[in-house]
Amino acid sequence: MERTIPRVKLESGAGRAASQFLNEKGISRSLRIDLRFTGCCDASLGLRVDDISEDDLYLEADGLTFIIDPEVYRLAGAVAIAYVEEKDRKGFLLTSERPVSEWEGFGVSDIQV
Amino acid sequence: MEQYKLFINGEFVDSASGKTFESLDPGTELPIAQVAQAGKADAEAAIAAAREAFNSGVWSGLTPAARMAKVQDFADQVSQQALRLAATECMDSGQILKLAGFAPLLGMGLLRNLALTAATKFPWHEEIPVSGNAFAPGREYIRREPIGVCVGIIPWNFPMTMAFWKLGPALIMGNCIVLKPATVTPLSALILAEAAKAAGIPDGVVNVIAGPGGELGQVLCTHPDVDKVAFTGSTEVGREIMRMASATVKKVTLELGGKSANIILDDADMDLAVEGACFGTFFHQGQICESGTRVLVSSKIYDQFLDKMKKRAEALRVGYQMDPTSHMGPLVSKEQLATVERYVKIGKEEGAELITGGKRVEVPGIKGGYYYAPTIFANVNNKMRIAQEEIFGPVVCVIKYDSDEEAVAIANDSIYGLGGGVFSSNTARAERVAAGVRTGSMWINNYHIFADFCPFGGYKQSGVGRELGVAGLHEYTLIKRVHVSAMADARSNMTFQLLSDYKKVDGFGYNCPTNVIAGHGCLPAISRAVTDLGCKRALILTDPGVRQAGLAQLAKDALAGFCVGIYDKIPADPDLESVDAATAVARELKADCIVSVGGGSVIDTAKAVCVTLKSGGKANDHLNFLVLTEPQTPHIAIPTTSGTGSEVTNVSVLTSKNAGRKLFIVDAKIMPNVAILDPRFTMTLPQSLTVTTAMDAMTHAIEAMTSTMSNPICDGMALQAIRMINKNLPLVVADGKNEKARLNMQIAATMAGWAFTVAQVGLAHGMAHTVGALHHVPHGAACGIVLPKVMRYNVDHAAEKLALVAHALDVAGANMTERDAAMAAADAIEALMKKTGHPMRLRDVGVPEENLAICAFHAITDTALIFNARGVSDPNDVLEVYKQAY
Numbered sequence: 001m002e003r004t005i006p007r008v009k010l011e012s013g014a015g016r017a018a019s020q021f022l023n024e025k026g027i028s029r030s031l032r033i034d035l036r037f038t039g040c041c042d043a044s045l046g047l048r049v050d051d052i053s054e055d056d057l058y059l060e061a062d063g064l065t066f067i068i069d070p071e072v073y074r075l076a077g078a079v080a081i082a083y084v085e086e087k088d089r090k091g092f093l094l095t096s097e098r099p100v101s102e103w104e105g106f107g108v109s110d111i112q113v
Numbered sequence: 114m115e116q117y118k119l120f121i122n123g124e125f126v127d128s129a130s131g132k133t134f135e136s137l138d139p140g141t142e143l144p145i146a147q148v149a150q151a152g153k154a155d156a157e158a159a160i161a162a163a164r165e166a167f168n169s170g171v172w173s174g175l176t177p178a179a180r181m182a183k184v185q186d187f188a189d190q191v192s193q194q195a196l197r198l199a200a201t202e203c204m205d206s207g208q209i210l211k212l213a214g215f216a217p218l219l220g221m222g223l224l225r226n227l228a229l230t231a232a233t234k235f236p237w238h239e240e241i242p243v244s245g246n247a248f249a250p251g252r253e254y255i256r257r258e259p260i261g262v263c264v265g266i267i268p269w270n271f272p273m274t275m276a277f278w279k280l281g282p283a284l285i286m287g288n289c290i291v292l293k294p295a296t297v298t299p300l301s302a303l304i305l306a307e308a309a310k311a312a313g314i315p316d317g318v319v320n321v322i323a324g325p326g327g328e329l330g331q332v333l334c335t336h337p338d339v340d341k342v343a344f345t346g347s348t349e350v351g352r353e354i355m356r357m358a359s360a361t362v363k364k365v366t367l368e369l370g371g372k373s374a375n376i377i378l379d380d381a382d383m384d385l386a387v388e389g390a391c392f393g394t395f396f397h398q399g400q401i402c403e404s405g406t407r408v409l410v411s412s413k414i415y416d417q418f419l420d421k422m423k424k425r426a427e428a429l430r431v432g433y434q435m436d437p438t439s440h441m442g443p444l445v446s447k448e449q450l451a452t453v454e455r456y457v458k459i460g461k462e463e464g465a466e467l468i469t470g471g472k473r474v475e476v477p478g479i480k481g482g483y484y485y486a487p488t489i490f491a492n493v494n495n496k497m498r499i500a501q502e503e504i505f506g507p508v509v510c511v512i513k514y515d516s517d518e519e520a521v522a523i524a525n526d527s528i529y530g531l532g533g534g535v536f537s538s539n540t541a542r543a544e545r546v547a548a549g550v551r552t553g554s555m556w557i558n559n560y561h562i563f564a565d566f567c568p569f570g571g572y573k574q575s576g577v578g579r580e581l582g583v584a585g586l587h588e589y590t591l592i593k594r595v596h597v598s599a600m601a602d603a604r605s606n607m608t609f610q611l612l613s614d615y616k617k618v619d620g621f622g623y624n625c626p627t628n629v630i631a632g633h634g635c636l637p638a639i640s641r642a643v644t645d646l647g648c649k650r651a652l653i654l655t656d657p658g659v660r661q662a663g664l665a666q667l668a669k670d671a672l673a674g675f676c677v678g679i680y681d682k683i684p685a686d687p688d689l690e691s692v693d694a695a696t697a698v699a700r701e702l703k704a705d706c707i708v709s710v711g712g713g714s715v716i717d718t719a720k721a722v723c724v725t726l727k728s729g730g731k732a733n734d735h736l737n738f739l740v741l742t743e744p745q746t747p748h749i750a751i752p753t754t755s756g757t758g759s760e761v762t763n764v765s766v767l768t769s770k771n772a773g774r775k776l777f778i779v780d781a782k783i784m785p786n787v788a789i790l791d792p793r794f795t796m797t798l799p800q801s802l803t804v805t806t807a808m809d810a811m812t813h814a815i816e817a818m819t820s821t822m823s824n825p826i827c828d829g830m831a832l833q834a835i836r837m838i839n840k841n842l843p844l845v846v847a848d849g850k851n852e853k854a855r856l857n858m859q860i861a862a863t864m865a866g867w868a869f870t871v872a873q874v875g876l877a878h879g880m881a882h883t884v885g886a887l888h889h890v891p892h893g894a895a896c897g898i899v900l901p902k903v904m905r906y907n908v909d910h911a912a913e914k915l916a917l918v919a920h921a922l923d924v925a926g927a928n929m930t931e932r933d934a935a936m937a938a939a940d941a942i943e944a945l946m947k948k949t950g951h952p953m954r955l956r957d958v959g960v961p962e963e964n965l966a967i968c969a970f971h972a973i974t975d976t977a978l979i980f981n982a983r984g985v986s987d988p989n990d991v992l993e994v995y996k997q998a999y
Contacts (some may be wrong), residue, residue: 004711006596035448035455039267039348039529039574040402041295042326043452053462069458075451082266088356102296102325103346107353 005059007097008066008111010100014092015062017083018047022064025049025099030058030065031111033079035072035100041044042101045076045094048112076100084108115149117299119155120306122162123316128155128324131694136300138208140433141445142481143308146205148299151324156291156332159320160926161288163262164338166317173259181232183314184285185450188224190308191217194822198304199426200435203274207399207442207483208297209434213273216301220277220796224285226565226587231285233587241594242742247779248607250599250622257590259287260364261340264333266326266354267302267944268346269295269445270400271963276302277941278580279343280309280319286589288341291320293333296448299323326350334358341365341589345402348529348574355577366578366588368402368570370503374524375405375560377547378517379413381536385558387421390509393560395429395487399507400449402575403532405560406512407493407500409520415513422511423469426487431474432454433482444483444506453485453506465490465510495523503529517542521549530572534560553579616984621824624781625867627761631790631860633852636671639708639749642787643675646747648706652699653679654719655710659753668710668751677702683715684890686885689769692721692732699726699746706747710787710794710808712756713766713892716750720765720783723748732767741782749786752795755858756806756815756893758866760788768886774971775882783871790863800846803858804949807842810834811942815918816875817868817898819911819982824872828917831868835921836919837861840944846949876985877903879975880995883968890958897942897951898958901983902997904939906990911982915939955999965995 018031026088031049035043052058068079076096084093092110099105114135118125127150135144142659151159167173172180191198222409241253244965265279272294283290294302304963306321322329330350334342334357334452341364344354358365377386393405408867410418434442444450450473457471470488470628485507493500493510500510514520524533530552540557547555553571556562562567568582579590605620630638643651651672655665669676682699684691695719699707699722707726709719723746724735750760759765765778798806814831817823838861844854880903881895904915915935919925924941925934943953951959960968969992972978985991 037505038348039503042347043448103327103350105327105877106330107349
């Protein structure tokens with residue numbers, strides 16, 4: 001069965017930032033693109049260090065392994081991951097082919113361990 | 114299909130881009146309305162309209178009562194639309210009909226309740242009776258004013274209610290608002306806009322724009338014409354809003370996520386607890402920020418509770434939201450459904466036990482819809498993701514605990530603190546548990562109860578600020594404090610002097626209300642004084658020496674039936690503990706009047722007792738300057754010395770062991786109500802005390818003359834006091850039974866007291882306070898010893914006044930310069946002291962030479978030095994004076 005994710009696009013230094021994060025933490029696991037709540041209403045996509053499970057889809061890109069639950073992929077579609085590095089705003093910005101909420105692209109987040 | 118437009122500046126308009134989107138019924142997944150989709154241009158137009166409306170004053174300039182009238186009209190228009198609002202809300206948000214039906218009613222009530230509060234009870238204007246700044250007298254008041262243009266961003270779970278919560282307080286408090294409803298549930302907000310227009314709320318005051326938060330949020334939260342952002346939604350978005358708003362320092366209130374703990378104690382009514390746990394979690398499909406999604410159950414009842422909760426959850430009917438028999442409707446969107454399913458999967462992977470639910474529900478007769486079964490996970494560890502992250506669906510984690518303390522610890526082990534519950538048959542116990550949980554709302558034997566006058570909001574990452582209640586109304590105002598200076602005169606402004614070489618304060622206020630009764634045999638006036646004060650139970654405060662001299666008994670006999678006791682344990686140089694001890698006796702005897710019979714120590718103690726008796730607490734609670742707003746416990750002072758002047762002054766001097774110095778209560782309201790100057794009370798004063806207390810009075814008078822706060826009224830009092838002391842002290846020393854001289858000394862001391870209580874004292878008192886506190890030197894003796902040295906220290910800054918003192922002392926020669934006369938005054942004081950046997954040196958009263966430097970360091974911080982004729986800022990200067998006095 002095909003298990004690779006058709007599209008995960010890394011933009012503006014996201015791959016480098018993710019690699020740097022994992023290296024600093026001494027982690028060599030995969031990065032899950034996950035659907036989560038950060039409190040009240042409006043889900044968002046975020047990154048979490050995790051292990052691949054049997055039914056996950058995955059993709060290797062820039063030396064990193066991205067995994068995603070197939071139900072999440074079915075909902076969101078292709079995912080673009082950017083890294084924002086501004087004076088008072090730093091983190092990963094995830095957008096998707098089918099936005100999971102109206103606030104997509106608004107907030108940045110860290111990689112959850 | 115219904116068409117909805119944006120509401121901007123009083124008109125319903127298409128979006129600038131012409132874009133629209135569809136709003137779906139989550140129960141059928143079918144579109145029910147087409148809505149104009151706002152973009153950046155529309156947001157800017159709405160903000161501009163709100164800004165112009167606010168600046169024009171068409172709404173903010175109305176009185177609260179006038180706004181209330183308009184808000185009442187708005188509420189009436191909501192009532193007209195109630196059925197349409199309820200049905201639309203039900204279809205748009207998935208709320209069951211029973212719930213949606215309440216929302217218009219509750220909204221109308223909120224508008225009317227809060228508008229009435231704002232118009233009749235809200236403190237728009239508050240006078241501040243005491244400012245807390247003794248150096249800038251004047252009138253102080255605050256005005257509360259609208260903030261300006263407010264942005265309200267609301268979520269999809271309770272669209273209409275959230276619209277009321279944002280629109281209502283913003284409007285009621287005079288602001289203009291741009292409201293952005295959630296894109297998945299925009300309709301009820303736009304119907305409320307119709308009601309606002311029909312009610313005649315002026316154009317631009319209310320604006321409603323529907324569109325994606327990712328695009329509109331940037332504009333709404335960073336536009337310079339927006340003054341406040343009120344947001345309800347996710348913590349991640351809220352964090353970003355706070356960050357964006359910080360660039361222009363907008364006011365921000367955030368109501369964010371929660372993972373509230375519903376604590377079931379072992380003595381809870383089981384049926385009630387089960388209902389409460391289910392309601393706390395499954396109401397509105399769990400799509401509520403404050404839901405009790407962690408149910409903490411005592412291990413003693415865990416199994417029984419879990420079994421009952423499972424059965425109760427499985428009895429809930431999940432169905433189409435417009436079906437009146439449905440208990441739960443659909444989740445709001447497919448994204449919501451997917452997220453709930455994702456978390457249920459995570460829960461299983463984490464090892465939690467799925468007791469029931471965990472699957473979609475198919476509703477008979479309906480194709481599609483986002484229905485999900487009430488889901489219970491048991492044996493959850495609070496560290497699991499399903500216990501820490503908000504799921505926002507009908508999923509509950511049941512967690513076992515052993516003790517109340519453990520339950521509180523688990524409840525607090527969360528980044529959130531929004532709501533919570535306690536179920537128990539013991540209210541005291543439930544309240545103790547509730548008090549331990551760090552959260553914004555706690556419900557005892559209930560859940561999800563909101564009320565217009567009860568504030569709601571979060572601790573920790575659940576939010577900032579409060580909604581509802583008076584606290585919520587305050588969030589929509591700003592405070593402006595206004596100070597009206599008492600003196601419109603540069604030379605009467607003490608703080609302007611910091612940039613000036615002119616150190617005198619010209620303007621003054623003279624307020625000395627003590628009723629002074631003086632003369633041979635005037636003691637019997639005390640009984641009339643007591644009744645004039647409306648009192649019946651007078652406690653005499655005195656010291657052992659005065660008691661032994663029989664003077665306290667004199668007062669007791671004069672008081673007759675009004676006297677409830679004599680407390681004679683006031684020490685010399687009283688401290689805070691001695692005040693507390695005397696107050697305890699006064700409380701026990703239910704005294705309503707204090708009669709002090711003694712010297713300065715007794716009278717000062719009595720002043721502090723009067724404050725502590727009136728205001729409660731301990732003496733240490735009341736060491737303040739000019740803060741009292743009411744009359745204190747009535748006080749009649751009968752001085753037994755002629756020095757302190759305390760019988761008419763506004764200060765109580767007390768030693769604080771902790772502070773290592775004398776501290777003060779200063780207030781016009783501690784001036785004794787009555788002072789009785791009956792010479793019998795000073796006839797037996799030993800010579801040494803007669804002399805030293807007289808020098809205290811002399812120091813009061815001279816320092817009042819030379820103070821930067823001196824004024825003609827006080828100068829007059831002081832000069833007469835100086836004359837009378839100079840003349841009568843030697844007479845009293847020669848013959849202690851000279852009653853007339855004794856009376857004149859009392860009057861002189863009182864006049865000196867009046868002089869310094871307004872004009873203040875200076876360096877001599879600062880130095881005397883210090884050696885008094887550190888080395889227990891009697892105050893009068895210390896004053897006398899340092900006074901002439903301080904007069905010489907001040908001579909070039911107070912020559913004119915000291916020359917007048919020289920005249921009063923009869924030592925001013927006809928051809929003397931002012932400076933020479935001033936120095937002659939200092940010499941005359943020393944001569945008077947020698948003549949009357951006053952100690953002349955600090956070494957003679959037990960001050961060690963090696964401690965002079967420490968004394969100087971303490972004295973430099975005494976507040977009396979502020980008013981000294983010559984500025985004192987170098988402790989070495991003070992040390993030099995101490996050495997001269999040593």
